[in-house]
Amino acid sequence: MTPAVDREVIVAGAGPAGIATAVALSARVPGLTSRILCLDKASFPRDKPCGGGLTGHAHAALAVLGLPIRVPRVACGEGRIVYGHRTRDVALGRPVDIVRRREFDADLVEQARARGIEIATGEGLASFEVDARAGLVRIVTSAGRRLTTRVLVGADGAGSRVRRTLAVDDRPPLRLFQAEVEAPAALAPTIAGRMIYDFSLMTRGLRGYLWLFPAPDGRINVGAMHTPTRKVSGAEIEGLLREGLRPYGVALPDGARGWPAWRYRASASISAPHLLCVGDAAGIDALTGEGIAVGLEQGPIAAAAIATALTSGDFAFAGYTAAVRRAVVGRELALDDRLASLLYARHGFSVWLSLMLFDRRMQELYAARVSGSEVLADRKTALLGALGRHAFAAPARLAMLRLG
Numbered sequence: 001m002t003p004a005v006d007r008e009v010i011v012a013g014a015g016p017a018g019i020a021t022a023v024a025l026s027a028r029v030p031g032l033t034s035r036i037l038c039l040d041k042a043s044f045p046r047d048k049p050c051g052g053g054l055t056g057h058a059h060a061a062l063a064v065l066g067l068p069i070r071v072p073r074v075a076c077g078e079g080r081i082v083y084g085h086r087t088r089d090v091a092l093g094r095p096v097d098i099v100r101r102r103e104f105d106a107d108l109v110e111q112a113r114a115r116g117i118e119i120a121t122g123e124g125l126a127s128f129e130v131d132a133r134a135g136l137v138r139i140v141t142s143a144g145r146r147l148t149t150r151v152l153v154g155a156d157g158a159g160s161r162v163r164r165t166l167a168v169d170d171r172p173p174l175r176l177f178q179a180e181v182e183a184p185a186a187l188a189p190t191i192a193g194r195m196i197y198d199f200s201l202m203t204r205g206l207r208g209y210l211w212l213f214p215a216p217d218g219r220i221n222v223g224a225m226h227t228p229t230r231k232v233s234g235a236e237i238e239g240l241l242r243e244g245l246r247p248y249g250v251a252l253p254d255g256a257r258g259w260p261a262w263r264y265r266a267s268a269s270i271s272a273p274h275l276l277c278v279g280d281a282a283g284i285d286a287l288t289g290e291g292i293a294v295g296l297e298q299g300p301i302a303a304a305a306i307a308t309a310l311t312s313g314d315f316a317f318a319g320y321t322a323a324v325r326r327a328v329v330g331r332e333l334a335l336d337d338r339l340a341s342l343l344y345a346r347h348g349f350s351v352w353l354s355l356m357l358f359d360r361r362m363q364e365l366y367a368a369r370v371s372g373s374e375v376l377a378d379r380k381t382a383l384l385g386a387l388g389r390h391a392f393a394a395p396a397r398l399a400m401l402r403l404g
């Protein structure tokens with residue numbers, strides 16, 4: 001006989017990934033809605049360091065979930081790649097919207113609540129234990145509540161407690177720093193409707209990029225992403241960000257927030273009996289650091305796996321990792337992980353940076369992927385074509401890069 005539990009499903013974390021999972025599950029099995037509980041240790045609105053870029057994939061995923069964007073946003077129809085004095089502007093078929101996560105996430109929580117999903121805030125997952133023989137998970141919350149559930153979803157972000165028990169990946173996390181600042185008047189025309197990705201600091205040891213995105217209310221969202229293929233301390237990354245912003249006339253305030261983020265790895269298992277990870281707990285895009293769309297796209301995959309488990313009574317979730325890997329989100333993440341291992345390698349980045357800066361077709365393809373109109377992982381012929389062209393053009397492109 002199936003044991004009684006307090007809730008069929010408990011979702012730890014009410015960020016985009018947790019909300020997407022709960023909303024998708026409630027839409028799939030409406031009768032389950034009152035048996036789902038989302039827990040978040042924070043109270044909303046809460047801050048979340050983030051560039052706040054909602055790409056075409058995020059828009060598409062939100063549309064599938066029926067969650068409109070109801071908060072202030074700035075549309076960017078163009079991305080600019082910068083390296084030294086070289087710049088390349090790339091048009092995006094579908095604009096990326098920049099939102100403030102404090103507002104965006106709180107609104108998603110509100111929309112989920114309006115659908116009848118219970119979201120307890122200010123109450124986190126403190127500990128849990130899978131009782132395989134009883135076929136349930138016992139959890140204790142930070143408020144001391146003891147609850148049982150058949151499925152625990154780890155949507156608890158980069159510091160995920162659920163992820164820790166799965167030993168998902170042994171690679172150190174990405175480091176990201178972010179702040180929101182007043183836009184200097186002189187920068188306004190440059191930044192209007194345009195996201196800037198500046199790779200100049202790679203010559204100084206950064207293995208990643210610096211971004212400047214226009215934010216709501218005439219402000220700008222700035223930050224840096226570093227891949228730890230080179231050891232650079234948090235203070236050094238912050239120093240590099242400060243230095244990299246200077247040519248734009250932007251002064252970084254003290255206290256830019258640093259944050260770790262696990263990289264998605266296709267071979268890593270993101271589930272175990274009675275447990276699933278989504279969003280940052282499962283790993284984000286290693287090339288761009290993008291993770292909002294990732295969480296929004298993984299939520300429905302997790303919901304499908306949970307619905308099947310509740311029907312079949314098989315809570316092993318043996319197929320979940322493969323289902324994510326096979327989906328568009330998993331294929332794009334796996335491709336970006338490979339591209340990141342080239343571009344952010346300890347040595348030799350200029351070979352790949354010159355491909356990105358000087359190959360128009362490659363830029364268009366990546367822009368289409370960001371816009372959500374192309375699945376880049378499925379464009380192997382076009383990617384191989386770009387690599388073939390680069391094999392011949394690399395010496396000249398590298399010379400141009402050195403001149404830049």
Ligand SMILES: Cc1cc2nc3c(=O)[nH]c(=O)nc-3n(C[C@H](O)[C@H](O)[C@H](O)COP(=O)(O)OP(=O)(O)OC[C@H]3O[C@@H](n4cnc5c(N)ncnc54)[C@H](O)[C@@H]3O)c2cc1C
Pocket residue numbers: 012013014015016017018039040041042048049050051052053054055123124125126155156157158159160161176177178223259260261278279280281284289290291292293295
């Ligand atoms: C500086 C920076 C810039 C970024 N820029 C972008 C960008 O421009 N575009 C993009 O797409 N992505 C970006 N990302 C990634 C993006 O922010 C994340 O991938 C995204 O927030 C993941 O959503 P999530 O729901 O998995 O996790 P989160 O948004 O982190 O939500 C997790 C939630 O879990 C809660 N929680 C934590 N522990 C517990 C617990 N024990 N119990 C209960 N709740 C818990 C937290 O309070 C939080 O609300 C950026 C990340 C960083 C750090």
